[in-house]
Amino acid sequence: MIKKPFFGLGKPKLKYSGIENIEGKDVKEIPPSTMITLMHKSPNGELGDLALSIGDEVKTGQKLNLRKTGEEYLTSTATGTITDISHASGYAGQSFISISIEAKSKDLWDGEFEKAGKNGSPENVLPFLSCLPGISDLTSLIKIDNPLNTIIINGLDQDLLITTNQLIVRNEADNLAEGVEFLKKTTGVKKIIFVVPPSLRMEAEKSGAEVKVIEPLYPDATPRLLMKEILDNPVPPSKNLEDLGVGFISAEAVVALRTAFVKGKMPVTKVLTIIDKDNRLTCIKARIGTPVRDILNALSIDVSQGDRLVFGGPMSGQGIYSEDMPILADTDAIMVQDKDQVIPIGNDPCINCGECVRACPAKLPVNMLIRLLENGLHEEAANEYDLLSCVECGLCSYVCEMRIPIFHYIMLGKHELALTGSLEETNA
Amino acid sequence: MREMLKLFIAVVVFSCLSGGVLAAIQNATKERIEYQQLKFVKGPTIKDIMEGCSNDPLIDRLRIVDEAKEMHLFVGEFEGKRNTVAFETFGKGYGGVMGVIVGVNLDNDEIIGVGVTTHSETPGVGSKAKTDPDFTAQFKGLSLFDPFKVKADGGQIDALSGATISSRGVCGAVVEAGEIYKRLKPTIIEKMKEKQG
Amino acid sequence: MVSGFLVMGGLGVAIGVVLALASKVFYVYVDPKIEAVEDALPGANCGGCGLPGCSSNAVAIVAGKASASSCVVGGPDVTAEVAEVMGVAITLQEPEIAAPGCSYGYQEADVKYLYQGINDCRAATLLDGGSKICTIGCLGLGTCVNACPFGALSMGPDNLPVVDTETCTGCGTCERVCPKHIITLTSTSDRIIGEYVTDECTAPCQRNCPTGINIPGFIQEISNNNYEAALAIIKEKCPLPLICGYICPAPCELACRRNLIDEAVAINPLKRFVADYEMETEKHITPYKAPGSGQKIAVVGGGAEGLTLSYYLARLGYDPTILEAKPQLGGILRYVIAEDRLPRKVLDHEIEGILETGVQTKNNVVMGRDFHLDTLFQEGYDAVVLTKGGFDSRKILQPDQKGYDSSVKGLYIMLDFLYALANGEKVDPGQRVVIVHNGIEAIDLGRKCRKMGAQKVTIISNLKSHELPIELQGSEDLEAEGIYVKHSTVVTGLKGISSRLVRVALEDTHPIGELPEEKATIRADTLILSAGRLPEFVFVRSEDQPEPEEGEIGWETIETFRTFPGSKEGICTPPEPGRISDSSAVVKSLLSGRRLTRAIHQHFSSDSVTPIQDLVCETDTILNVTEVHEVISSNRERPHIIDVEGNSKTAWIFPDEYPGLNEASARNEAERCLKCGLICYRKQK
């Protein structure tokens, strides 16, 4: 826990953890679980006409088409039998189809990708690449209607305390260089920018991409701020990065891309940073779909009633409620918080102290925003007080003296606005 | 167009009628109003100042035009002699304009009394200028040609506690009275004579 | 005096002239409606409405941004005047009030995590859909309470919203803000025509009841000693509670969660208990009836379905008349079911209750003899519904026999048609024949029709091409014979003039690609339906008919609710087991009658019958429980009879000697109810 320093002037300075903070030098490998659960974020929640059914046998690396019609698919990360297919709701109304596979001890690799993919052309490979570790969907980088002109590889992590990507940059610098070539080949994007902290400059320069070094200060490594800092091309509130022709990818995904091409097998493991109750960092490698329970057991981390489990880091992660939750392709870290560290939120009004306003990297008038949001005036908040410009770093809540869950309010506001479909061009 | 005419006539008739009605009422109340005005606004103060006079100063009043403004001067009769006049001047107080009546002896230009008529000062503080006789008594017997100032401004008048501005306002009014008196004294004497004669 | 007069007059003249001129010179067109509203408003420009002045309020009212009652100074009179200008006549609308649909608060229900965050349900829903395991359960954070602009909502002790029905105006704000759709606006009419959807909290028994009685609701009222309210709840879905109490096979009890530990709650006996109570008090409990809308509906057939339909039509404000061929109402209930099972006094009592709601009857009148489709329309009926049930569809076919005339010429059941042909009766199929059938018999029939002079025969099948018998697939040869097969197609409507069929409306159920569904009507003189029963057609007047002759009335059928929403089945879909003749129990005809009511009501109130999304049906997977915990097992109460020796013994079967539950047993039995929700139930430890 980071406390306010005794003498505190100016903005809070939160540094990303460097790899030097990792406990133990090795990446610990978690043994494969007997039960693997794959989660697919499905745009239309209902189970509907699924192509899979309980009892189907699957192989490791197999592409599992989900629907009878449509393009949704998953890559199996284990060999075994499907035991359950269900529907789960996630953060902000996302809905998932989860497929549980009872895994056999021996992996049988599916050959389909090897046939299509090994040193194959991008067109053949693309239909397999949506489930690379470290990214939720690679295919989003390949757009036909609005092709990207720049891809930024993030060698820093999205949140504090996470060291997943930094570790990969350090350990697999050579593979990364190859991965960058494959990335150029598959996406056709010429301009690749590699963002790293100063300590990893050497490794990054091997990659052959254009290297940009930034100070590891939170939240400067988040996409929208990088856009402003690195490309000097801030994203308007109602647009996203792709609209400006810029794509984002983590170093891990680049390495995974290389692995897929070179080995002819879809990568099925994922590097994660485990943040335990004392904020010690451990890096592990686990199959995508491994339940959190197995990972915690392997590291002998105890959790009990009232603790908090988080996918991601302390500032922007998403809480999970069950130890049975599997790790997803884009889960970079698991944070475990003891119940003593759970700071209760406040229910008092804003006192206008202005800490949030000074902390906000997007320069939002958070003090006014929170007043409107508390009253449910989402549209006014967007039109008059730039709600949609928020970069979702969570610093406002972090510094709030009244412990108002400002970030929660903001996300609620954004979510409600999206629901009512009134995301207007406030930018004109 | 016809409708327009109707509207037009309605407005005209209404305003004419009301003008007429009001004129009638005004005629009926005119005299009373003028007397009431004098009686309630200036009457009590004049009475205080001219204590012991043998006439009704409200009735025995002179109208003199001073710098295009008509002024009422109230004449007091003491021991059979009409030698005092009182009139109103104005000073700026804390809450706005204050009306101050200054009574002066035509023989020796001495102030026989000062009193506040209208004001909008803070009750209990600035309003003491009207209610506190000790304050106005300070002026009594001084020559109207003196420069009146409160002590804070280096003058001779003790300001009311907490109400320097009101006190200043009264002083200002008296000073102005001095100036008017200076201008009008000959006219006054002339008019008095006319009246007596 | 004079000067005052003159000056004011002059001023008046000047002002009058200036303004008169100005109004000419600076004339700008203003929406007369705005002007009218402005005239109605006081014109005091006090700003009390929150808008700058009366004219801006008038503009706001006309634009629909302010309500007719926005003027503070004016009061109700001005409101009425403004409303009149705006044409929003304050109609006699049935009041809707908010009703929360969750009965287990946060403390009682199972949760998946401990929520920490904003006290707002929408915010809690962000985190994996809220902390309750039940995906549709009330999160109890009071978003609706805060949102209610009239203060009509409050949070009850069990963390569930409570509606103050006095202050609720039915504005719907709560409904909009609730992320779980717990709280909905509802009126009695809504509940009558409502069907259960998947994101609604329904108990297993309720879901399994064919007619959808709110079973936990009425049992709760029995517990509360409020039998009339219990009956009112039942009557929202079932107008014949006592009959059902006697003869219903009670599928609800099969689904009862108590079966998991001991024995189902005696739901049907409980229903009979309150219905008995009504009969004993010798008055009919008449629940809320909507204000009249005036449409006259002819209901042909006075059986269980026709009675139900008429009852609900009457309660929704229509003016139904039952036309019954038999001397007495009741149909199968009266003429088929043994008196042992269903005493006739019970039947009479229930029918009496239905008639009391304002249903008119004409007995001993037969369609085809005493009246026809067109004569009914001529008599001023706005719709004619056939609820002829299991008896007498054949009457339509046999025009020349027994003095009956065909009411809808050209409409046949295949079996009857073939039977008539075999008997050598003379039947004229006309120029164009449409056969709705999935089997090869259709080809035979088609050939016969061709021989009898039909020019073109169209066979309609709802199956896909490859699912059809092979003979029906190879269409080229058939087409040469003048027989055309349309697969993946259903009949969705009939159109006719006077008493004869003219066209049949078709719909393509499996369009290729993402093209919109193809709709078409084809000419038809004869429509032959697969064997079974004539469907419950609803005929309404229609202007949209080809060349009616002088004095003839055009009609068409409306799509009814007979098919489940989302399924691609038309009104004349070929029979599968239990499809057309599906009233295997009286409760099923009740459902059918009630759904017809919905179709008719929607047709007249909104012009189209809308399918319900996410209707709960047997195939749906919704959250359910497979074991119950913390419930004390107890025995089901059974009625007692006194035998000849004067001993009390438990009765098991046979209505005649099967008395209902006595009050004490009923109350005990009501207590046994677990008051289930979707996955919640009352725990007893």
Added chain:
Amino acid sequence: MAKTAVQEFTKGLWAEIPPFRLVLGLCPVLAVTKTVENGIGMGVATTFVLICSNILISLLRNVIPKKVRIACFIVVIATFVTVVELVMQAFAYPLFLKLGIFIPLIVVNCIVLGRAEAFAAKNGVVASFADGLGMGVGFTLSLTALAIVREVLGNGTFYDIPVFGPSFEPFSFMVQAPGAFVCLGLMLCIMNMLGKK
């Protein structure tokens, strides 16, 4: 319109009491409630205008063309206001002085015009009279209530009679402008709490 005159009258006393329920006509409410005397005076004056204009407008409601009704109403009201002004000058001059500019401003008091428009222009004479009387009395009551609070607390007097001992330090904030606003606001709050039932 089945309401009786009594009902029209009583609604002004509680259900629609101005200015609490209909938040209108605030200016005089704030300005002249320094003392109870002023409050009642203003209330009576307004009541008089309300009743007279209501009656006259009700009588003339069919004569006045709709388009110029506001102008005509204003003329009628202004006439009565002037009548009040003149009569008050003639017979209650001190009160006139205290109320000052607010007497002519009755003419723009939203309550008067509002009632004329909303009620008198649509109702009969008796009902309009009852409405005017009710609203007027309600208005007077409101003014008096506020004035009592302000005078007693702010000046320590009631109708110029001291109610507390001499040691009382008047809370003169109450008789000043901010006090007027705050006091009215808090009274409105109390009304809201009472009105809830």
Added chain:
Amino acid sequence: MPDYILLIVACIFVNNILLMQYLGNCPFLGVSKKMETAVGMAMAVIFVLVLAGAITWIVDIYLLKAFGLEYLRTLSFILVIASLVQFVEMFLRKSIPGLYAGLGIFLPLITTNCAVMGVCLINIMEEYSFTQALVASFSYAVGFGLALVLFAGVRERIILARVPKPLQDTSIGLVTAGMLSLAFFAFKGMV
């Protein structure tokens, strides 16, 4: 010139028409819930008040005083103001629709705004010269606008605060107005 500056300061701040003289409170409370409407109203009042101040001054001096008909002041002033407002409204609607869209909707409110009538009467009672009357009208209107806009700013926030139920809306609005008036005491005695 310094006299005029003093007059301006006095009218805007020291004797602020709304907060010190209690005039114009109905629109003050009515249109101050939103900043936009407050600004619109402020502009409209400035516009009309200057015109009304000038015209009523002329009417008073050349019509009423000239014929000794001061008792008709109330009647004639309100007539003049009402018709002026109506005239301006018609004029703007036709000739300058852009301005009308901004100000026009506020114009009708001004007829019954006691601030307008009040300032016209004050102009006469203080016996201002024509220029003085113009300046005073303008300044009073600016004072009105200033107070209105400040108030709207404060009120926008208070609407969002957790004000106890019975105090909400007008009640707390009045208390806030009191606070505003209290703050304006800062200028007391400056002129």
Added chain:
Amino acid sequence: MPNQKLFVSSHAPYWHNRSSLSAKSYNILLAALPAVILGIYQYGPPALGVVALSVSTAMIWELIMNYVTKRPVSIGDGNAAVIGLLLAMLLPATTPWWTVVIGTFLAVVVGKQIFGGIGGNPLNPTLVSIAIITLSWKGLLDFDEALVNFDLGFYMVYPLAALKHLGPSVVSNYSVGELLMGQYAGAIGSTFGLGLIIGGIYLILRGMIRWEISISFLVGIFVTALLFNISDSEKYAGPLFHLLTGYTLIGAFFLATEDSSSPVNFIPMLIYGVCAGFLTVLIRNIGAFVDGAVFAILMMNVANPLLDKIRPKALGKGIKHA
């Protein structure tokens, strides 16, 4: 699924810098302590009485309002105590008990609670209270009159009153040292300049108050006073005198910086401070009141919502992309 482990789920972030309102309140109380202690030392038991009564009644009023409005008890956040203490610091030691009670009522109830409690108040509650007391009972706040019975061995005249009545000649009666050490008549907690400065600097360093406001307020006073002084040094006292007398220092560090009623953006904070300073000197020199700080800050409080509309462009705003 009974007996399952339940985890806490909440929205990000899962960390907090552990700042809190109560910590802030206690720091303010701490920072105010030197000035209060000197006041109590100088004026003895009466001063202690006023301070104790003021703090306690402020908390009691808060508690009562918590019950009346059915809200959670909020005295724990220390804000009521801060209001009470600051009010006491502005009052003379001889203030009668009833004034203190009414004063805290005005501050806590009228100034704060009816606006919905902390954060809702548009004006500084303490200043609202002291302003109303000023308007109602002038004599009470006339320090010369109030402290007439005290003889503490230094020049027992309130400097600003002396300045108002007698002109700038009085300035020479006070040395800077005396002003800093509180060696003159005045309110309990506002005379000890050095103590207030130390407290203020402490708060600034701790990040509890916004330095921009304090500094710009002082700058505003300094510059305005300097300009007046230059224009006519016979009539107007010098800037240093204005900086060190009256409520200037307590205003700069404790009153103008009240969160709810002051701006949060950088430029508005500067405008707010400078204007408040300017108005303070303006009132002192030509206005009706002896000390201008109270009304000047109140005036700027009112302007705060408008000022705070001046804010930097949010990220990505106002950029046009083809």
